[in-house]
Amino acid sequence: MTETSFGREHGLEVITLGTAAGPAIRSGAPGIATAIVVDGAHYLVDFGLGVTRQANAAGLLGKDLKAAFITHLHSDHVGELPAYLLWNWGLPVQGFTADVPVYGPGPETSAMVASILAAYDYDIRIRITDEGRPDLRRIVRAVDIPLPPGAAAAGPEHAPAMEPFEVYSDEHVRVCAILVEHPPVFPAFAFRFDTRYGSVVISGDTAECANVARLARGADLLVHEAVNLAFFADRDFGPEFLNHQQISHTTPSGVGRIAAAAQVGHVVLSHLAGVATDEEWTAGVAQEFDGRITVAQPGQRFVPGRVPAPR
Template sequence: MPLSRRSVLRATAVTSGAAVAASPAAAAAASADSAGLPPASVLNKGAHLVLLGTAAGPVPMQGRTGISSALVVDGRIYLVDLGHGAFDRFQRSGLSAAALDAVFVTHLHSDHLADLFTLLWLRFGGVDPLTHPVAFYGPGSAGALPAPSSGQPVATLAPDSPTPGLADFVEKSVSASAYDINLRMRDENWPDIRNLYRVHEIPVPDVGASPLGAMAPLMEPFPVMSDEHVRVSAILVAHPPVFPSFAFRFDTRYGSVTFSGDTTITPNMVTLARGSDVLVHEAIDLEIVKAAGLTPEQLRHHENSHSDVTRIGPEVARPAGVKTLVLSHLAPGTKEIPDSRWKSRASRGFNGRVRVGNDLMHIRVGG
């Protein structure tokens, strides 16, 4: 579908258990915005994918919020990434913080991390609070910074610790918010926030991967966690210059869902996603992005670090034998780009079902 130059420029400008039940106010907001999300009684049985946010990039966009997905299994909630606006979408979805068991962070880019601390900070007390420790799983320190892509010297923030991992991100966010937290504990009897989270930095297997070398060498998936509802495994994917960058697979008694995180076309994705009922994969429309007049560094990043929508079907979804391909982390994420364009381009070379992700979309897994 041809797009006007005005549309291209505008689109790419924004590129650079019962515990599931919500409060009446949150339920009303969800009803107004969810466009068909099922009631909590449905989510309490089976496995359900809820796309909270579907946009790529750190800049807010009209019609989509930052990337975040919820997998709900028999009423328990597992989140993958928390981009900008995800906290608001979580509440509008009708999901409850009391049912949240774990959060999985694919990598430490701001558009996947922006609302992680917000969720903890604004829900450690008050209305619909966290009621038990939530497990945070994600990358540790990269260990090294790449050379500047421009070839010119740049400043280094926090030179004594320039590559903090997920644990440092959370701990320092808590420390920086100590005044508000201390006040609420004293004035409103909120609990000690430190008792409501557990950070687990995911060790990178010894497969020859490094931040300055091969970021996603061929490897087998490895276990991350398991409980009575899910078994979670991960694999390294290529999203330079970020390291490590993980994709996650969730196996449940009802079916399997794999999340790519951010990645260029990576053979490891086929390995991880093989036989999945649902593959949630990031997508970029490079035809539009290339017409936008980006800087050489910006364009090179998009070409090297993301998956062109026309390649996902034939190079990932089809060889992995997935049943349903769901496009998310859309770039450009503006609604100026119609769903029909995304779907037609993703369907090339793939005969399975293709769904174009939209905020608050619900997909039953194995149903």
């Protein structure tokens, strides 16, 4: 692979730009955001707090962004989308100047993007005339991901058994989605990126879910969320909040069961809800999965099939 000062010009690389759950600040880690880089082009999944600076620090320029993906519309996954778009747009910042699709749950993704562009209309209009930038309102394109026939929430179940379905493809990647269990949110997605170099799955926020195992079958890298339920149980949180953690997120041992069922090559824990040591996070997964396990750090780089690169 050809190396650059920031990463790889050729090949596949995954960068855990932000690793924290939220919306809460319980550590110094930025909010959840992940980049998949293929032959110098990149794709972003989720826009948690700090993603704009994290992407810049990783050397990811807006001009190389091919598409963005949103797992679901909780604020800790989309809260910094406005800043990212406004800081990575136009030639003065080596930003995007052409089509930027933003894929996410419908119809709320379209409504959210339209509202963002409307809210910053004054700034956008000024920069078009004063700085010669292209019209951001014609560049950013929301795409509401359509559900396959029959893929509807049924009673308490938000992720009926289904097969992955394609949502995007280009010369670098094929991206498939599947519904995951993150009540009361519907729809909420996990994404799989298949490339000529390997495959990567991003779980999004989910309880332990068979659909994630289906999506991740044989994947080289599974980036999966995790919750430390003991951290919340030992503190003065209300019953509604504690119930949400229990029914909407995955314990480390649950991640291990999913990884083992899918026979993935490497598990990376991210979107860490609650506080634990790396050893505690890893031990839970290792109870059920005997493959490689890493607790992601912000800005860490992974080449599927290889030991993660230094930060």
